[in-house]
Amino acid sequence: MSSNAGWQELHFTARKDQVETLEDWLFAHGALSVTLEDEADQPLLEPGPGETPLWDAVSVTALFAGDHDVAPLLQTVPRELVKSIAEAPVAVADREWSRVWEDHFHPLQMGNRLWICPSWTSPPDPGAINILLDPGLAFGTGTHPTTAMCLRALDTGIEPGARVVDYGCGSGILGIAAARLGAATVLGVDNDPQAMTASRDNANRNRVLEAVFTAVLPDAEVIPSWAGSADWVVANILAGPLIDLAPVLTALLAPQGRLLLAGLLANQAKAVIEAYAPAVDLAIADQQEEWVLLAGARR
Numbered sequence: 001m002s003s004n005a006g007w008q009e010l011h012f013t014a015r016k017d018q019v020e021t022l023e024d025w026l027f028a029h030g031a032l033s034v035t036l037e038d039e040a041d042q043p044l045l046e047p048g049p050g051e052t053p054l055w056d057a058v059s060v061t062a063l064f065a066g067d068h069d070v071a072p073l074l075q076t077v078p079r080e081l082v083k084s085i086a087e088a089p090v091a092v093a094d095r096e097w098s099r100v101w102e103d104h105f106h107p108l109q110m111g112n113r114l115w116i117c118p119s120w121t122s123p124p125d126p127g128a129i130n131i132l133l134d135p136g137l138a139f140g141t142g143t144h145p146t147t148a149m150c151l152r153a154l155d156t157g158i159e160p161g162a163r164v165v166d167y168g169c170g171s172g173i174l175g176i177a178a179a180r181l182g183a184a185t186v187l188g189v190d191n192d193p194q195a196m197t198a199s200r201d202n203a204n205r206n207r208v209l210e211a212v213f214t215a216v217l218p219d220a221e222v223i224p225s226w227a228g229s230a231d232w233v234v235a236n237i238l239a240g241p242l243i244d245l246a247p248v249l250t251a252l253l254a255p256q257g258r259l260l261l262a263g264l265l266a267n268q269a270k271a272v273i274e275a276y277a278p279a280v281d282l283a284i285a286d287q288q289e290e291w292v293l294l295a296g297a298r299r
């Protein structure tokens, strides 16, 4: 795929029992959106309450930035999650995609005070804390359950003047929200250099100064100076990295500092809780779909 294409799509077909995990896998590998369509022109009946209807055979389209290296994904997508894989990515013109994007994304309320609003919409509540956020190269637009649970917890919990670490900051959405909710200093950390650019762009758009929110790589010199001083550490990554990062994240927390962990499934909670048990008593604080949020305070 040439880097001058605005966007590119990967096409798959899947059975309906494969779709949810396939969607999660695609988002975890950089998809900006995933669209589902009927593969076999099968009509859907009116869904019952709480049901999310899906066709038996689903056509799955994942959208990526034009310069994302998607070729390895075609090789590595777990075969148990797909029926078939198209052979090559398809380039999508900028204008065409922005129309699709604008049709799909709407302002979302997160807790009492916070809204995540695409920049082309008028915030429904101008008096709320409105975070303007558009699709970017790094993960995190507020639409994923794991991000939403973190935002709601920050909305309820952040106290004015707090020092906050957003580990795995991606688009910077959680750190920017923390700053807008009153945190005095926020450190974003991510191992993807694109997250530095996305976080700063989004912070600028939301009038969050660099003195308040900086995003750095995990080996940045500033990180040791945060040891033992964070009132909040929030990390929305995946269960495996969260377990590996347990010593790093707990070392950042002040005594009684609050830890929020997301990106794990309910059946992974026990392993993550055990990894943090030496320093923090974590418990499930929220659940959305099969994703859980863990919360606890440093002893």
Ligand SMILES: C[S@@+](CC[C@H](N)C(=O)[O-])C[C@H]1O[C@@H](n2cnc3c(N)ncnc32)[C@H](O)[C@@H]1O
Residues within 6 Å of the ligand: 138, 139, 140, 141, 142, 146, 147, 150, 167, 168, 169, 170, 171, 172, 173, 174, 189, 190, 191, 192, 195, 218, 236, 237, 241, 245, 263
């Ligand atoms: C699921 S995204 C979360 C983005 C955003 N914080 C949100 O809540 O929507 C996870 C982010 O963690 C980053 N990440 C993954 N493993 C990491 C690690 N070991 N150290 C730092 N960042 C990591 C990824 O690059 C990605 O931006």
